[in-house]
Amino acid sequence: MIVWLNGAFGAGKTTAAYELLDLLPGSTLYDPEIIGAGLRWMLPKERLARIDDFQELRSWRRLVVDTAAALLTEVPGPLITPMTLLRREYRDEIFGALAARRVPVRHLLLHADEPVLRHRMDARATAEGGSSRAWGPGQLRSYQAALPWITAEAHTVDTSHLTPRQTAEQVAEAISAGEGAMDIVQTPEPTAETVAAGVLLFDEHDRVLLVDPTYKPGWEFPGGVVEPGEAPALAGAREVAEELGLRLHAEPPLLVVDWEPPRPPAFGGLRLLFDGGRLGNEDVSMLLLPGAELRGWQFVTEEEAAELLPPPRLDRLRCALRARRVGHPLYMEGGVPVGTRNGS
Incomplete structure:
Protein backbone atom coordinates (compact mmCIF):
# COMPACT_ATOMS: atom_id res chain seq x y z
CA MET A 1 0.00 0.00 0.00
CA ILE A 2 1.05 3.60 -0.63
CA VAL A 3 0.04 6.42 1.69
CA TRP A 4 0.25 9.44 -0.62
CA LEU A 5 0.53 12.68 1.36
CA ASN A 6 -0.51 15.45 -1.00
CA GLY A 7 -0.49 19.17 -0.36
CA ALA A 8 1.27 22.44 -1.08
CA PHE A 9 4.82 23.20 -0.06
CA GLY A 10 4.70 24.18 3.60
CA ALA A 11 1.79 21.90 4.52
CA GLY A 12 4.11 19.67 6.55
CA LYS A 13 4.17 16.58 4.35
CA THR A 14 7.78 15.52 4.90
CA THR A 15 7.93 16.21 8.63
CA ALA A 16 4.65 14.35 9.13
CA ALA A 17 5.93 11.48 6.99
CA TYR A 18 8.92 10.93 9.28
CA GLU A 19 6.64 10.93 12.33
CA LEU A 20 4.28 8.54 10.56
CA LEU A 21 7.06 5.95 10.28
CA ASP A 22 6.78 5.41 14.04
CA LEU A 23 3.01 4.97 13.91
CA LEU A 24 2.62 2.57 10.97
CA PRO A 25 4.47 -0.72 11.54
CA GLY A 26 6.58 -1.84 8.59
CA SER A 27 6.30 1.52 6.84
CA THR A 28 9.08 2.99 4.67
CA LEU A 29 9.62 6.54 3.49
CA TYR A 30 9.38 6.75 -0.30
CA ASP A 31 10.19 10.18 -1.73
CA PRO A 32 9.73 10.40 -5.53
CA GLU A 33 11.67 13.67 -5.53
CA ILE A 34 14.82 11.54 -5.40
CA ILE A 35 13.80 10.05 -8.76
CA GLY A 36 13.42 13.56 -10.17
CA ALA A 37 16.89 14.48 -8.92
CA GLY A 38 18.33 11.38 -10.58
CA LEU A 39 16.69 12.19 -13.89
CA ARG A 40 17.99 15.75 -13.71
CA TRP A 41 21.48 14.30 -13.34
CA MET A 42 21.09 11.78 -16.19
CA LEU A 43 19.03 13.56 -18.86
CA PRO A 44 20.62 15.87 -21.44
CA LYS A 45 20.42 19.56 -20.61
CA GLU A 46 18.54 20.12 -23.90
CA ARG A 47 15.71 17.90 -22.66
CA LEU A 48 15.66 19.51 -19.23
CA ALA A 49 15.49 22.97 -20.79
CA ARG A 50 12.05 22.10 -22.18
CA ILE A 51 10.44 21.48 -18.78
CA ASP A 52 9.74 23.54 -15.66
CA ASP A 53 9.14 20.61 -13.31
CA PHE A 54 10.40 17.02 -13.33
CA GLN A 55 6.77 15.83 -12.99
CA GLU A 56 6.37 16.79 -16.64
CA LEU A 57 8.73 13.93 -17.53
CA ARG A 58 6.83 10.81 -18.49
CA SER A 59 9.88 8.84 -17.39
CA TRP A 60 9.49 10.27 -13.88
CA ARG A 61 5.83 9.29 -13.66
CA ARG A 62 6.60 5.77 -14.87
CA LEU A 63 9.57 5.37 -12.55
CA VAL A 64 7.47 6.49 -9.58
CA VAL A 65 5.21 3.49 -10.19
CA ASP A 66 7.96 1.02 -11.10
CA THR A 67 10.06 1.99 -8.08
CA ALA A 68 7.11 1.71 -5.71
CA ALA A 69 6.28 -1.76 -7.00
CA ALA A 70 9.93 -2.78 -6.70
CA LEU A 71 10.23 -1.42 -3.14
CA LEU A 72 7.18 -3.41 -2.07
CA THR A 73 9.02 -6.61 -3.01
CA GLU A 74 11.70 -5.66 -0.46
CA VAL A 75 9.68 -4.16 2.41
CA PRO A 76 6.24 -5.00 3.82
CA GLY A 77 4.87 -1.49 3.40
CA PRO A 78 3.09 0.80 3.51
CA LEU A 79 5.19 3.28 1.59
CA ILE A 80 4.83 6.81 2.96
CA THR A 81 5.01 9.21 0.00
CA PRO A 82 5.13 12.95 0.76
CA MET A 83 4.68 14.38 -2.73
CA THR A 84 2.74 17.33 -4.10
CA LEU A 85 0.52 16.16 -6.97
CA LEU A 86 -1.60 18.97 -8.41
CA ARG A 87 -2.23 17.96 -12.02
CA ARG A 88 -5.16 15.59 -12.28
CA GLU A 89 -3.85 13.89 -15.42
CA TYR A 90 -0.66 12.97 -13.56
CA ARG A 91 -2.74 11.64 -10.67
CA ASP A 92 -4.71 9.49 -13.12
CA GLU A 93 -1.57 8.14 -14.77
CA ILE A 94 0.28 7.34 -11.53
CA PHE A 95 -2.62 6.06 -9.43
CA GLY A 96 -4.03 4.11 -12.39
CA ALA A 97 -0.68 2.43 -13.05
CA LEU A 98 -0.36 1.57 -9.36
CA ALA A 99 -3.84 0.04 -9.44
CA ALA A 100 -2.79 -2.01 -12.48
CA ARG A 101 0.08 -3.34 -10.34
CA ARG A 102 -2.41 -4.18 -7.58
CA VAL A 103 -0.84 -1.56 -5.31
CA PRO A 104 -3.60 0.14 -3.27
CA VAL A 105 -3.35 3.90 -2.70
CA ARG A 106 -4.53 5.97 0.24
CA HIS A 107 -4.74 9.60 -0.83
CA LEU A 108 -4.56 12.15 1.98
CA LEU A 109 -4.39 15.91 1.65
CA LEU A 110 -2.41 17.84 4.24
CA HIS A 111 -3.97 21.28 4.02
CA ALA A 112 -2.99 24.52 5.70
CA ASP A 113 -4.55 27.95 5.45
CA GLU A 114 -2.92 30.25 2.91
CA PRO A 115 -1.43 32.68 5.50
CA VAL A 116 0.16 29.71 7.26
CA LEU A 117 1.59 28.39 3.99
CA ARG A 118 2.98 31.81 3.07
CA HIS A 119 4.59 32.17 6.49
CA ARG A 120 6.22 28.75 6.21
CA MET A 121 7.39 29.48 2.67
CA ASP A 122 8.94 32.76 3.77
CA ALA A 123 10.69 31.06 6.68
CA ARG A 124 12.07 28.39 4.36
CA ALA A 125 13.14 31.00 1.80
CA THR A 126 14.97 32.99 4.47
CA ALA A 127 16.76 29.87 5.65
CA GLU A 128 17.78 29.04 2.08
CA GLY A 129 18.76 32.56 1.12
CA GLY A 130 15.58 33.33 -0.81
CA SER A 131 15.77 30.47 -3.34
CA SER A 132 12.15 29.40 -2.92
CA ARG A 133 10.51 32.85 -2.97
CA ALA A 134 10.29 32.89 -6.77
CA TRP A 135 8.22 29.73 -7.20
CA GLY A 136 6.22 29.86 -3.96
CA PRO A 137 3.36 32.15 -5.14
CA GLY A 138 3.02 30.21 -8.40
CA GLN A 139 2.69 26.93 -6.55
CA LEU A 140 0.09 28.42 -4.25
CA ARG A 141 -2.01 29.46 -7.26
CA SER A 142 -1.69 25.96 -8.73
CA TYR A 143 -2.62 24.46 -5.38
CA GLN A 144 -5.74 26.59 -5.03
CA ALA A 145 -6.79 25.64 -8.57
CA ALA A 146 -6.33 21.94 -7.80
CA LEU A 147 -8.16 21.95 -4.46
CA PRO A 148 -11.64 21.14 -5.84
CA TRP A 149 -10.62 17.82 -7.40
CA ILE A 150 -8.21 16.86 -4.61
CA THR A 151 -10.69 17.48 -1.80
CA ALA A 152 -13.35 15.57 -3.74
CA GLU A 153 -11.36 12.34 -3.46
CA ALA A 154 -8.68 12.71 -0.77
CA HIS A 155 -9.17 12.67 2.98
CA THR A 156 -8.19 16.12 4.30
CA VAL A 157 -6.17 16.79 7.45
CA ASP A 158 -5.89 20.48 8.34
CA THR A 159 -2.32 21.03 9.54
CA SER A 160 -2.62 24.79 10.12
CA HIS A 161 -2.30 24.48 13.89
CA LEU A 162 -0.87 20.97 14.28
CA THR A 163 2.62 19.81 15.12
CA PRO A 164 4.16 17.20 12.79
CA ARG A 165 3.43 14.52 15.40
CA GLN A 166 -0.20 15.57 15.75
CA THR A 167 -0.55 15.58 11.96
CA ALA A 168 0.92 12.07 11.76
CA GLU A 169 -1.42 10.85 14.49
CA GLN A 170 -4.45 12.16 12.61
CA VAL A 171 -3.19 10.55 9.39
CA ALA A 172 -2.65 7.23 11.15
CA GLU A 173 -6.17 7.37 12.59
CA ALA A 174 -7.62 8.16 9.16
CA ILE A 175 -5.77 5.23 7.59
CA SER A 176 -6.97 2.91 10.34
CA ALA A 177 -10.54 4.06 9.62
CA GLY A 178 -10.14 3.32 5.90
CA GLU A 179 -10.12 6.98 4.82
CA GLY A 180 -8.52 8.05 1.56
CA ALA A 181 -8.92 4.65 -0.13
CA MET A 182 -8.90 5.00 -3.91
CA ASP A 183 -11.43 2.88 -5.78
CA ILE A 184 -9.73 2.68 -9.19
CA VAL A 185 -10.33 0.04 -11.85
CA GLN A 186 -7.45 -2.43 -11.98
CA THR A 187 -6.52 -2.63 -15.66
CA PRO A 188 -3.48 -4.91 -16.08
CA GLU A 189 -0.68 -3.43 -18.15
CA PRO A 190 -0.39 -5.08 -21.59
CA THR A 191 2.28 -7.72 -22.07
CA ALA A 192 1.88 -7.91 -25.87
CA GLU A 193 0.07 -6.16 -28.72
Missing part, protein backbone atom coordinates in the same frame (compact mmCIF):
# COMPACT_ATOMS: atom_id res chain seq x y z
CA THR A 194 -3.61 -5.58 -28.03
CA VAL A 195 -6.79 -4.99 -30.01
CA ALA A 196 -9.01 -2.26 -28.56
CA ALA A 197 -12.53 -1.34 -29.67
CA GLY A 198 -14.01 2.10 -29.07
CA VAL A 199 -17.55 3.21 -29.87
CA LEU A 200 -18.55 6.70 -30.95
CA LEU A 201 -21.96 7.77 -29.66
CA PHE A 202 -23.61 10.99 -30.85
CA ASP A 203 -26.34 13.29 -29.57
CA GLU A 204 -29.00 15.02 -31.66
CA HIS A 205 -26.50 17.79 -32.50
CA ASP A 206 -23.93 15.27 -33.76
CA ARG A 207 -21.63 15.93 -30.82
CA VAL A 208 -19.59 12.91 -29.79
CA LEU A 209 -19.62 11.36 -26.32
CA LEU A 210 -16.33 11.31 -24.42
CA VAL A 211 -15.66 9.77 -21.01
CA ASP A 212 -13.10 10.72 -18.36
CA PRO A 213 -11.24 7.64 -17.02
CA THR A 214 -9.92 7.55 -13.45
CA TYR A 215 -7.00 5.28 -14.35
CA LYS A 216 -5.23 7.10 -17.20
CA PRO A 217 -4.71 10.69 -18.35
CA GLY A 218 -6.91 12.37 -20.92
CA TRP A 219 -10.47 11.78 -22.06
CA GLU A 220 -11.41 8.69 -24.03
CA PHE A 221 -14.10 7.02 -26.12
CA PRO A 222 -16.31 4.38 -24.49
CA GLY A 223 -14.70 1.02 -25.17
CA GLY A 224 -11.83 -1.20 -24.13
CA VAL A 225 -9.59 -4.14 -24.90
CA VAL A 226 -11.02 -6.99 -26.96
CA GLU A 227 -10.88 -10.26 -25.05
CA PRO A 228 -9.34 -13.38 -26.68
CA GLY A 229 -11.85 -14.96 -29.05
CA GLU A 230 -14.20 -11.98 -28.86
CA ALA A 231 -15.49 -10.16 -31.95
CA PRO A 232 -14.30 -6.52 -31.82
CA ALA A 233 -17.70 -5.01 -32.60
CA LEU A 234 -19.30 -7.07 -29.84
CA ALA A 235 -16.46 -6.10 -27.50
CA GLY A 236 -17.21 -2.44 -28.14
CA ALA A 237 -20.90 -2.99 -27.45
CA ARG A 238 -20.06 -4.93 -24.28
CA GLU A 239 -17.83 -2.11 -23.01
CA VAL A 240 -20.55 0.47 -23.69
CA ALA A 241 -22.97 -1.59 -21.63
CA GLU A 242 -20.47 -2.07 -18.79
CA GLU A 243 -19.27 1.51 -18.70
CA LEU A 244 -22.46 3.45 -19.37
CA GLY A 245 -25.30 1.03 -18.73
CA LEU A 246 -26.37 1.47 -22.36
CA ARG A 247 -27.24 -1.49 -24.57
CA LEU A 248 -26.83 -0.90 -28.28
CA HIS A 249 -29.73 -2.09 -30.44
CA ALA A 250 -27.49 -3.41 -33.22
CA GLU A 251 -23.89 -4.36 -33.87
CA PRO A 252 -22.09 -1.05 -34.55
CA PRO A 253 -20.52 -0.59 -38.01
CA LEU A 254 -16.77 -0.02 -38.34
CA LEU A 255 -15.41 3.50 -38.91
CA VAL A 256 -11.64 3.32 -38.39
CA VAL A 257 -8.85 0.78 -38.06
CA ASP A 258 -5.63 2.32 -36.72
CA TRP A 259 -2.45 0.26 -36.40
CA GLU A 260 -0.53 1.67 -33.46
CA PRO A 261 3.17 0.79 -33.80
CA PRO A 262 5.07 -0.44 -30.75
CA ARG A 263 6.88 2.36 -28.95
CA PRO A 264 8.62 0.89 -25.91
CA PRO A 265 7.45 0.51 -23.24
CA ALA A 266 4.07 0.41 -25.09
CA PHE A 267 3.37 -2.65 -27.26
CA GLY A 268 0.95 -1.06 -29.70
CA GLY A 269 -1.67 -3.02 -31.65
CA LEU A 270 -4.93 -2.39 -33.47
CA ARG A 271 -7.30 0.40 -32.39
CA LEU A 272 -10.80 0.22 -33.88
CA LEU A 273 -13.60 2.76 -33.73
CA PHE A 274 -17.24 1.84 -34.38
CA ASP A 275 -20.30 3.98 -34.98
CA GLY A 276 -22.73 3.52 -32.10
CA GLY A 277 -25.25 5.88 -33.66
CA ARG A 278 -27.28 8.72 -32.23
CA LEU A 279 -28.66 8.64 -28.69
CA GLY A 280 -32.09 9.99 -27.88
CA ASN A 281 -32.80 12.11 -24.83
CA GLU A 282 -34.16 9.09 -22.98
CA ASP A 283 -30.95 7.13 -23.64
CA VAL A 284 -28.85 10.06 -22.42
CA SER A 285 -30.89 10.36 -19.22
CA MET A 286 -30.18 6.69 -18.44
CA LEU A 287 -26.38 6.88 -18.74
CA LEU A 288 -24.55 5.50 -15.70
CA LEU A 289 -20.92 5.70 -14.63
CA PRO A 290 -18.89 3.07 -12.75
CA GLY A 291 -17.05 5.23 -10.19
CA ALA A 292 -13.96 3.01 -10.13
CA GLU A 293 -13.47 3.48 -13.87
CA LEU A 294 -15.06 6.72 -15.08
CA ARG A 295 -15.63 10.02 -13.29
CA GLY A 296 -17.58 11.87 -15.97
CA TRP A 297 -18.90 12.11 -19.52
CA GLN A 298 -19.88 14.86 -21.91
CA PHE A 299 -20.91 15.45 -25.52
CA VAL A 300 -18.40 17.63 -27.38
CA THR A 301 -17.83 19.12 -30.80
CA GLU A 302 -14.71 18.26 -32.75
CA GLU A 303 -13.17 21.56 -31.66
CA GLU A 304 -13.96 20.88 -28.00
CA ALA A 305 -12.57 17.36 -28.33
CA ALA A 306 -9.23 18.89 -29.35
CA GLU A 307 -8.97 20.34 -25.84
CA LEU A 308 -9.64 17.01 -24.11
CA LEU A 309 -8.20 14.16 -26.17
CA PRO A 310 -4.52 13.22 -26.36
CA PRO A 311 -3.17 13.70 -29.92
CA PRO A 312 -3.39 10.03 -31.06
CA ARG A 313 -7.04 9.75 -29.97
CA LEU A 314 -7.87 13.10 -31.55
CA ASP A 315 -6.36 11.99 -34.88
CA ARG A 316 -8.44 8.83 -34.66
CA LEU A 317 -11.61 10.78 -33.93
CA ARG A 318 -11.08 13.12 -36.86
CA CYS A 319 -10.54 10.20 -39.20
CA ALA A 320 -13.66 8.47 -37.83
CA LEU A 321 -15.78 11.58 -38.39
CA ARG A 322 -14.45 11.72 -41.94
CA ALA A 323 -15.28 8.04 -42.47
CA ARG A 324 -18.79 8.72 -41.22
CA ARG A 325 -19.19 11.50 -43.80
CA VAL A 326 -17.81 9.53 -46.78
CA GLY A 327 -19.72 6.37 -45.86
CA HIS A 328 -16.93 3.79 -45.65
CA PRO A 329 -14.27 2.74 -43.10
CA LEU A 330 -10.79 4.24 -43.21
CA TYR A 331 -7.46 2.66 -42.37
CA MET A 332 -4.69 4.40 -40.43
CA GLU A 333 -1.14 3.58 -39.41
CA GLY A 334 0.24 5.45 -36.45
CA GLY A 335 -2.63 7.93 -36.60
CA VAL A 336 -2.11 8.74 -40.30
CA PRO A 337 -4.81 7.73 -42.85
CA VAL A 338 -3.47 5.53 -45.66
CA GLY A 339 -4.99 3.85 -48.69
CA THR A 340 -8.05 6.11 -48.87
CA ARG A 341 -10.24 5.71 -51.95
CA ASN A 342 -10.20 8.37 -54.66
CA GLY A 343 -8.35 10.72 -52.34
CA SER A 344 -11.52 11.09 -50.26
